[in-house]
Amino acid sequence: MPPTSDTPLAAGADADAARAQAPSSSQAPDKVVVQDLTVRYGDKVVLDKASFEIREHEIFGIIGPANSGKTSFLRALNRMDDFTEGMTVEGRVSLDGRDVRAWRNVYALRRRIGVVFPLPVGLPMTIYDNVALAPRLGGERNKRELDRIVEHCLQRAALWDEVKDRLDSLGSLLSGGQQQRLTIARALSQKPDLLLLDEFSIAVDPVTTMRIEDVLKELKHEITIVLVTNLVQQARRLADRTAFFLNGECVEVAPTEDLFTGPIKDQRTRDYVEGRFG
Amino acid sequence: MDSSGAQASGTFDADRRNASWWVDRVVQALVFTGGVSAIVLIIGIFVFITGHGFGFITDHMDVGEFFTSPKWRPTSDNNPTYGALALIAGTASVTGLAMLVAVPFSLGAAIFIAEFAKGKTREVLKVLVELLAAIPSVVWGFIGLSIMNPLIIETFDVPVGLNVLNAGVILGLMAAPIMTTIAEDALKAVPEGFREAAEALGATRWQVIFKVVLPAARNGLVAAVLLGVGRGFGETMAVLMASGHSINLPTSPFDSVRALTATIAAELGETAAGSEHYQALFTLGILLFGVTFVINLTADLFIRGRRKP
Numbered sequence: 001m002p003p004t005s006d007t008p009l010a011a012g013a014d015a016d017a018a019r020a021q022a023p024s025s026s027q028a029p030d031k032v033v034v035q036d037l038t039v040r041y042g043d044k045v046v047l048d049k050a051s052f053e054i055r056e057h058e059i060f061g062i063i064g065p066a067n068s069g070k071t072s073f074l075r076a077l078n079r080m081d082d083f084t085e086g087m088t089v090e091g092r093v094s095l096d097g098r099d100v101r102a103w104r105n106v107y108a109l110r111r112r113i114g115v116v117f118p119l120p121v122g123l124p125m126t127i128y129d130n131v132a133l134a135p136r137l138g139g140e141r142n143k144r145e146l147d148r149i150v151e152h153c154l155q156r157a158a159l160w161d162e163v164k165d166r167l168d169s170l171g172s173l174l175s176g177g178q179q180q181r182l183t184i185a186r187a188l189s190q191k192p193d194l195l196l197l198d199e200f201s202i203a204v205d206p207v208t209t210m211r212i213e214d215v216l217k218e219l220k221h222e223i224t225i226v227l228v229t230n231l232v233q234q235a236r237r238l239a240d241r242t243a244f245f246l247n248g249e250c251v252e253v254a255p256t257e258d259l260f261t262g263p264i265k266d267q268r269t270r271d272y273v274e275g276r277f278g
Numbered sequence: 279m280d281s282s283g284a285q286a287s288g289t290f291d292a293d294r295r296n297a298s299w300w301v302d303r304v305v306q307a308l309v310f311t312g313g314v315s316a317i318v319l320i321i322g323i324f325v326f327i328t329g330h331g332f333g334f335i336t337d338h339m340d341v342g343e344f345f346t347s348p349k350w351r352p353t354s355d356n357n358p359t360y361g362a363l364a365l366i367a368g369t370a371s372v373t374g375l376a377m378l379v380a381v382p383f384s385l386g387a388a389i390f391i392a393e394f395a396k397g398k399t400r401e402v403l404k405v406l407v408e409l410l411a412a413i414p415s416v417v418w419g420f421i422g423l424s425i426m427n428p429l430i431i432e433t434f435d436v437p438v439g440l441n442v443l444n445a446g447v448i449l450g451l452m453a454a455p456i457m458t459t460i461a462e463d464a465l466k467a468v469p470e471g472f473r474e475a476a477e478a479l480g481a482t483r484w485q486v487i488f489k490v491v492l493p494a495a496r497n498g499l500v501a502a503v504l505l506g507v508g509r510g511f512g513e514t515m516a517v518l519m520a521s522g523h524s525i526n527l528p529t530s531p532f533d534s535v536r537a538l539t540a541t542i543a544a545e546l547g548e549t550a551a552g553s554e555h556y557q558a559l560f561t562l563g564i565l566l567f568g569v570t571f572v573i574n575l576t577a578d579l580f581i582r583g584r585r586k587p
Contacts, residue, residue, distance in 0.1 A: 107480045124472070
């Protein structure tokens with residue numbers, strides 16, 4: 001079901017600005033279109049015929065209890081299923097109008113999609129090398145250009161000031177919150193135009209969580225963000241529109257505030273956001 | 279009385295030693311004994327071989343001759359000499375060649391099993407590799423004698439097929455399974471999150487393995503190689519059978535050599551206990567013990583290093 005344009009949008013001025021840039025339409029063009037997406041692990045269906053779209057320059061929230069298919073959606077989006085035994089994907093996910101399955105070079109697809117995982121993964125190399133890894137994999141060898149990318153990405157992830165004097169120390173020695181920002185910097189280093197965050201704040205303290213949330217609000221001017229979270233309030237703070245997943249079903253997609261205060265379309269959504277289950 | 283009852287009645291049970299307390303104590307004592315006995319045994323072995331070889335070191339040994347002369351003539355009637363250089367060179371050359379064979383094989387196998395093989399293939403391969411490690415060394419020696427020997431003579435047109443090449447290849451094949459198993463463990467110990475993170479950055483599978491997995495598993499891989507070296511150094515029977523067992527400073531892989539271990543095995547039975555020759559063999563044992571000890575200790579330090587962040 002496409003979101004109707006007469007729904008009152010409670011998005012902030014940022015989203016409005018982004019929308020204004022879109023040609024000949026009151027809303028931004030679709031970045032990602034999901035049609036009848038079904039994901040299975042073996043015989044178990046973890047996501048069942050989900051259909052929705054994600055618009056450019058928005059933060060798209062996905063909320064829902066555990067095992068509702070949130071992460072499976074992200075994995076289908078950047079084709080992690082290619083190397084995952086037993087994971088099968090049916091239906092269609094398209095990025096900028098092109099089915100992700102039609103990309104011959106899955107690595108090129110993944111370079112356009114940054115991913116931040118639930119637990120911070122500081123790769124066992126220096127802070128510098130962590131952020132420079134993706135550009136290097138892409139063939140960048142120029143030291144000055146790498147320096148520039150590293151500084152730029154660490155600054156955008158609000159980590160530069162804390163680590164600029166010790167870029168040569170191991171990334172895995174940083175605190176959990178710092179590592180998660182390092183992960184974000186690393187995800188940005190490949191210049192993605194889509195950033196996926198999978199419950200990024202699980203292992204992060206509240207202060208750092210707020211800092212990262214501020215970073216995301218800034219980033220959405222440049223890129224599209226998909227925010228999977230089990231914190232309903234985090235989705236409410238950040239997401240322009242939000243999908244509610246439950247047991248593999250995409251129950252509802254709406255402007256975020258509607259899920260909380262709008263007319264009730266599905267009682268289960270309201271029950272979940274108000275904390276009555278899940 | 280179960281523990282919940284004990285908790286409920288508070289101080290009443292605080293001093294009572296129940297069955298599980300005693301079991302805990304007994305198990306503690308058993309485990310302690312097991313641990314200590316390993317230490318006692320290793321010290322005992324060390325004391326034993328130094329005790330038997332020490333007389334030679336203090337009374338007869340010419341350190342310069344021992345390490346620089348290739349003349350191992352312990353049975354000479356008028357002037358026995360104990361130059362171990364040829365034996366050391368024999369062991370080193372065979373072990374070195376064995377590592378050249380084993381390292382690429384075992385690392386390749388470990389990478390395949392850990393990163394590429396799936397499901398049944400993986401399980402079958404693991405079992406087969408472990409079975410390979412269980413083949414007795416005398417069987418390997420037999421293969422060296424009866425298969426490799428004629429093969430080398432025919433292929434390279436050399437008079438003797440029992441040489442460094444033969445022993446090195448045999449030893450390499452012997453060391454490869456254990457190295458594969460340890461290297462595979464090291465690769466499996468690399469968190470799945472590292473691979474996913476690298477994949478999400480658009481790394482190809484080779485990039486994931488070479489840029490992320492292998493560096494992360496580096497310590498474990500070095501330990502695997504070192505344990506393989508230790509295995510090669512200490513191996514006796516296969517080397518005795520495949521190396522030709524003749525005292526030589528090898529200048530080509532087709533030279534026959536004699537290993538430290540094989541020398542001890544072959545000569546110890548024919549010496550009078552306590553004689554100079556007997557003690558000299560024990561000195562070779564001390565040398566072997568020392569070298570393998572250092573190799574294994576280094577390997578252990580690398581394995582420990584792996585656990586550090």
